[in-house]
Amino acid sequence: MDCIFCAILAGEIPSKKVYEDETAFAFLDINPFHAGHTLVIPKRHVADLTADPQALAEIAPAVTNVAGLLLGKLDAEGLNLLVNSGSVAGQEVFHLHVHLIPRYADNPGMAGLARRDPDIDLDAVYRRIAG
Ligand code: 5GP
Ligand code: ZN
Numbered sequence: 087m088d089c090i091f092c093a094i095l096a097g098e099i100p101s102k103k104v105y106e107d108e109t110a111f112a113f114l115d116i117n118p119f120h121a122g123h124t125l126v127i128p129k130r131h132v133a134d135l136t137a138d139p140q141a142l143a144e145i146a147p148a149v150t151n152v153a154g155l156l157l158g159k160l161d162a163e164g165l166n167l168l169v170n171s172g173s174v175a176g177q178e179v180f181h182l183h184v185h186l187i188p189r190y191a192d193n194p195g196m197a198g199l200a201r202r203d204p205d206i207d208l209d210a211v212y213r214r215i216a217g
Pocket of ligand 2: 089090092130132180181
């Protein structure tokens with residue numbers, strides 16, 4: 087199967103891991119909307135939100151734990167959860183993933199949510215979370 091997130095899980099593609107448990111794995115998005123933008127994925131391959139009725143519930147504890155981790159380690163004052171399901175909704179990787187997007191006081195609200203920010207230094211953000 088040709089799935090980049092399965093390749094990340096297998097260690098074939100490097101990633102900046104922020105969290106792992108029995109069922110879920112979380113790593114920094116390579117092209118973040120906001121500093122600390124993280125993807126939480128099931129360890130088993132599930133194509134999208136509707137492909138398996140258990141999958142979202144399986145990774146829910148991880149999503150909550152990662153949310154707490156990001157809020158604790160970064161200067162974020164809130165965060166957004168996002169799941170894109172189907173290419174028309176913007177899904178590009180067909181391995182279920184929850185976007186966890188920390189939000190900051192200098193750029194609040196929904197209007198500024200989903201814009202890539204090329205100025206984010208992924209290594210510096212990662213040191214703050216995992217260092
Ligand atoms: P989607 O558009 O499918 O909801 O989100 C896919 C996300 O995966 C995008 O935000 C994209 O930046 C991220 N992404 C794609 N390829 C890689 C990769 O190889 N490594 C990491 N860390 N993120 C990736
Ligand atoms: Zn996969």
